[in-house]
Each structure stands twice: as C-alpha cells, then as structure tokens.
Amino acid sequence: MPEGKIIKALSGFYYVLSNSEVYQCRGRGVFRKRNISPLVGDYVTFEPETMTEGTVVEIAERKNELIRPPIANVDQAILVFSATQPQFSDVLLDRFLVLVEAKHLKPIICISKVDLLSDEELKNIVQYKNLYESIGYDVLLTSTETKEGIEQLRPFLEKGVSVFAGQSGVGKSSMLNALNEELNLETNEISSHLGRGKHTTRHVELMPVGDGFVADTPGFSSLDFEEMEPEDLTLCFPEMREVMDNCKFRGCLHQSEPKCAVKAAVEEGTISAARYKHYEAFLAEIKEQRRY
Incomplete structure (x- = not known):
C-alpha cells in the first residue's frame, strides 16, 4: 500500500501527500477504538479507494508530538512575537521557549x-535580541511591510517541518504570505478594544516553503506545563542547564538550596535575573499543578 504524509486535517478528513498527489482520506475505525488520532505531520500508510480518496490504515512511529497545536514530527519552532500590537512579552516568550525545549525542538x-x-x-x-542571542538562540527582527528579516528567515525553513507559533495577531500568517505569496492566507487587524488579534487560522496545515514545510497554526494566548515535572524545568533553560552540574545537590531546584551554581550565576549577572524570575514563576506553577 502507498505511503504519504498528512499535510492537513479538517472536518474529519486527512489530506495525505503521496508522490506529489493529495488524497482525501478517512481514518480507520481501529484508531478510534485505540484512542489514536492521526495528526498533521504523520507519516502514514493508506489504502486508495479512488484516484483522490482513501483510508489511513497505519501511522508510523512519531519522533515527537505537540498537543497545542496538534502536529507531529516537527523539526523546529518559529516563535513569532510582535514588538508591538500586541506588546512584546518576554515572560510569554520564555513560556513558549520552555515548551519548545521540552519537546527537543530547535526554536527560532x-x-x-x-x-x-x-x-x-x-x-x-534590540536589548532583548542581544539577551536571547547570548543564550544561544537565533533571533530575527522582522517586518512584513518593509520585508526586513524575511529573507534571513527563509534558509531556516529549507528543510524539514517548521511550526509557526505565537499569540493571535502577531503576524504569523502575514509572515507566511511574505515567504510564499501563493499561500494567500487570511489576516486580520488587531482589535483595539481587546489589544489582541482575531484567530485567522482555524486548522493546522503544512504548506511548502522552498524544500521544506511550514505549519500555520491556530493562535493561542496561554500555555501550561501539564506534562512537566519540577526537575525538568532547568533543562529547558539552556543557560541554567550549562551550570546545573556545579550545584552542590543533585536535583537542585535553584531556590533555597545552599551552594547553588544557578543562583550564583544570577548574582554574578551571567544569567538574566528576569529569566530566573520567570523560572521561579513557572516552577511554582508546576508545583501547584502537581498538588491536584
């Protein structure tokens, strides 16, 4: 049976790309019985029924999987945050970075x-740009109006699957349109009353940019750490991960423990005090979740 990749999921149908042809497929009933849902990004085996339709019969093992947005086999995450309208939020960016790091994705x-x-x-x-670059992240300043940074982004997308993520209204769809004018994705202005964008993307879909695929995803305003344990959080802050082995106690959470290398680095200024403050807030949130 032929194999392919799910590039769109909509209204119970899975659109499978195979040898440059797209097949509209249903999922096999056994998936529902086993509580398995095919995801965009899945590599699947399908049974053709007509020249354009078929049934997904098997899902290959996934290398990773995201819950929100629902997508599998992602290589990197393009985190889009507007400088204004809505206002730039470093705490929200750090929240996104933690969740991306937890899935072992490369963030841009x-x-x-x-x-x-x-x-x-x-x-x-620019100060924020310098901070995150000092940690080791790639940071691009962009504008779809002036095209600043758009061509610098393109090489990152040439291979694999990239997911675009960020709040509603930050310009994800506009950026994708700038990268590939044929996409013609719907965009909306920011609501002046709410200070945030309307949701213009209502489903996950893989779209070609160069030799790679990008996923425009429904915007969202909040993310939680349901799958994370307190001990995992340090691993999602690269600058803390680098020094954590120098802490006196294994499993140090970098709060009140003596001879903590992370806290010492914060005091020395080699780890951002703002980033550490966000770490503390996220840690408290994870601990609170574990109480229930």
Missing part, C-alpha cells in the same frame, strides 16, 4: 512589526 525567535517602533522602542527590542 522572530520579533515582528519592528517597522512600527520608535527609535527608543527599537533600542529596547
């Missing part, structure tokens, strides 16, 4: 709408 940070900034506001954003 795109700060959009920089054309809307004053000189003073741009200096502030």
